Amino acid sequence: MFASLLMVPFLTQLDGGRPNLALAPGGAVVSGPRNASGSVGRPPAVNDGEVTDYGPNHGYSWGWFDEPLIVTFPQSTTLNKVDLLLLDVDDRAYDLRLELRVGAAWRLAEERRRAGGWVTFVMEAQECEAVRVVFTGGTLDVRSYHVVELAAYHTPDPGVDSPLKAAWLASQETRARGGLGLLGVEDALEAVFLDPTAFARAKRQTEGERRWIDRDGDRDPDLIVLKDQGAVVVVIDDDDDAPSAVPQPDRDSDCWIVDLDLDGRPDRVFDRFDDDGDGDVDREHHYYLHFGWFGQRPGLVLIWDYNDNNRTWALDRFSYDQGRCQWDCDFGGDEGFSIFVHDPRTEAWEAEWECPFYFYDPDGDGLAEEALRLEGYGRRMQALRYSLDADDDATVGQPYDYDCALVALGPVELPEAWLRSTPLRVGRTGPYLPWQTAREAVQKLPWSRTLLVWDEADCNIDPADGARHERWEGIINAPYAGFPQVGGPACGLLNKRYELDSDNSGELRLYSSPVDGRMHLYGAERGTLWIDADDNRVADRIVEYRDTNADGLFDAWHMDDDADGTPERTFRHPSALGDPGVALRLDWRHVRDAYRPLLERSLQDHAAVAAALDRPLTESPGNGRLEALRWALENRIHRWFESGIAVSRAASDGGRAEGFEHVRDSWERGQFEDALRRMGALTREAGQP
Structure with a gap:
């Protein structure tokens, strides 16, 4: 019995006794797509030989239509059959063509229209170096494709189903029967x-x-x-x-x-x-x-209403649909959920994907100030996202207003002593991290890399969302400097600040910098801020941050005024840097208490510079969101400086242009008193009162 079980995965790699030539263990390499969010950190799903364990968020690879799926063999290979399993969680279908690379040229093998589910290509035996699947259309609104598996064979009887397909068909039968014995509802x-x-x-x-x-x-x-x-x-x-x-x-x-x-x-x-x-x-x-x-597997969501407001998930005909349901659900206040799937190998409900996703309301106002999301399987977690409403400006009218997120990568193993399970009608769930201790626990784990994402313009939305909803999940990062996106939809790069601690030396801590009036990621080696001042979806300026002496603090700012990739100015170790004080761990009250005064002081300093430029702030800080107000004021001041420099040079007044440059440089360095003094000198030279 034991030996026969060991043979099952081996047999599914064969067709008529011939091996699956596209498998990663055999040396085949996939290029083009990337893994789904629930499979991030794992080997490419598209040639792992697994066709029974996949779903809407795991077990497949996806790519855009202009990123064809390519499987390159370790050496020139003869094949006469290709199996392709397209994600079949709904009735999606694709127009596609299969091509073989012979030498340097790609040759068409076959074209299909509206292909879905399991697709088999049979051809005359041909020698090739790679296979390519090019997607040209489909039934989805987005131009992306989703592939569970690609297998290639040279088999004496290509018309016979492969053991891989047989395994898939068997899993479909099991799925069709359903896991009725798991439910504990025998009476019904x-x-x-x-x-x-x-x-x-x-x-x-x-x-x-x-x-x-x-x-x-x-x-x-x-x-x-x-x-x-x-x-x-x-x-x-x-x-x-x-x-x-x-x-x-x-x-x-x-x-x-x-x-x-x-x-x-x-x-x-x-x-x-x-x-x-x-x-x-x-x-x-x-x-x-x-x-x-x-x-393909029975799924379970545990949902907790910790603040007892009698609101949980809104459903559409007894189902959660992200697009239709998310804004009617209660993901604020003290709430939480965790996802489990039934693993037929262990006969257990194992935590998977978002396991857990918790929300916290530490000030008791009914709105969530913290959102914590772990992603993984069982006790092994691949990623953490911990989001904060750092300036505490969410309202009943806008209940989700997260400012920043720390995203950390594993894998890490959750200690068994930290975990609990919940009884079900039949059995119990697998272990998961409880809501009560999760915030402290995740900060003790040995994460490998950490990314800070800060929403500078107070606009945490999916760029593709015409309704411009502030995201309930927290701040979802886009890929940055080799750090992958975790979850979706991403908030994008524009008007966001990304900072990378490539070895998690800062241990998920933040510090305040009086140079720019911001909180930064302690231990980060680099950072980038893309500034789109006119909201035309194109970066106007870029600021790069660097830690040049490895003390965990940024000490170099590179200013790229035209966003062409080449900084025009760099300043290092500004005197305003001073002592950043204690690096703060992720505790919302501590972060808020440090950030609010920093933000308010920064806004006051910018307002003073604006007034000296004869462009006084016309909106009271108390009448708007402080971060959005500061962001707008910073961009206006920068535009006024650039205008003053340009006008002075056009008038052949080089001295005045240099004066504006000095004021701007002092302002950017956080040396506001010096900026005001220099501004006063410029005003007196111009004969202004």
């Missing part, structure tokens, strides 16, 4: 779903019609059967409080079993718990069996 299954007569009756019920079933002979409802949004729903009255006269299920302690497509197989189960006995829901378990965003 026996009484309705597995009884043809009872289920036929349930399907005939009208929308909103309810009937009840007494399973224990006590003459009150144990099961309530209803039709809701076109689905057959059976509710287990776990708290035994449903009235007989008008059987009304509740959402505090009952379990809802939902069949979306009326085929007799439950697709969703919602198990709700009133943990504190106050008559409302405190915890929810959402099981996804079919038509979900977990792909």
Whole structure:
């Protein structure tokens, strides 16, 4: 038995006794796409030989249409068959062509239109160095493709399904049957779903019609059967409080079993718990069996309402859909969720992907000031994102207003003693990090690299979002200097500041710099700020930061005034740098208490310079968002300086142009008193009062 199990992964690499030539262990190399967010940090998914474990966020590789999928063999190879598994979590399909590289030329092997799921190409045996799949169109709105696996063979019978495809088909059958034994809802299954007569009756019920079933002979409802949004729903009255006269299920302690497509197989189960006995829901378990965003395996989401405001997730026909549901969910205040998938190898619900995702409201105003997201599988975490509303300016009208995020890469192993599991109707979840201790715990882990992203313009939105929603997930980074994007959609680069600590020497800490009135990542070796002052989606200026003496602090600023990649000015070790004080760990109160005065002082200094330029600040700092106000003022001052320099040079007044340059340089260095003194001298020279 043991030996036969060991042979399974080996056999799936063969076709007719011939090896899969595209496998990474055999030396084949993939170029073009990158792994999905749930598989970041793992070998390329597209040639790992795995076709049973994938879903909407893991187990596949994706790329843009102008980034074709290429698999290059270690040496010239003869093949006559290529298998391609396209992501099939929905009915997406693609127009594509398969090409073979012979020498330096790519030759067309076959073209397909509206291909989806498993695609097999059979051809005359040909010798080639690589295969390429070029995607030219598809049914999705975006011009991107999603590939689970590519396999290549030289087989005596290419018309016979490969063991790889057989494994995929077997997983599809298992998926179709569903994990009914995992649910602990046998009463509902026996009484309705597995009884043809009872289920036929349930399907005939009208929308909103309810009937009840007494399973224990006590003459009150144990099961309530209803039709809701076109689905057959059976509710287990776990708290035994449903009235007989008008059987009304509740959402505090009952379990809802939902069949979306009326085929007799439950697709969703919602198990709700009133943990504190106050008559409302405190915890929810959402099981996804079919038509979900977990792909081929049963999925489970644990949701906690720690602030007891009786708001959790909004669903669209018993399903969470990011586009339609996210802005109606409660991801603010003290809330949290963690995702689990059922692993058939261990027969356990293992934490996966966003496991957990927590939100914290340390000042009790009902709004989240901190968002913590771990990404990984089981106890092994690949990434952390820890976001803060550093200036504490979120409002009821704009409940999400994160300013910065620290993103850290693993892998790291969560110590078993830190973890807990939650009982389910059948068994328990796998271990996960609890909400109560997660903030302190993640700062003790040996992360390998850390990235700070700061939203300078107070505009944390997806650049593609026409509605311009401030993101609820926190600040989601774009790729930077070899550091990958973690999650999505990314906030972009423009008007964002990125700082990289390539060895996590700063241990997730921040420090204040009086030079620019900002908080920086302690231990960062480099940083970049892209400035788009006129919001035309093109960088106007770039500031580069460097730590030249490896003391964990930036001491060199490189100013690229035309964003051409070449700095026009550099200043090092400015006197305003001074002593940054204690590097702060990630505690929202400490960060807020350090940042708010720094921000307010910075705004006052800029306002004084603006007034000296005869461009006084017309908006009270108390009437607007401080970060957005500072950002606008900084850009206006810089524009005024550049204008003064240009006008003076045009008038052949080199001395005045140099004077403006000196004032600008002092201002950029944080030497505001010197800037004001020099500005006064320029004003007196010009004969102005």
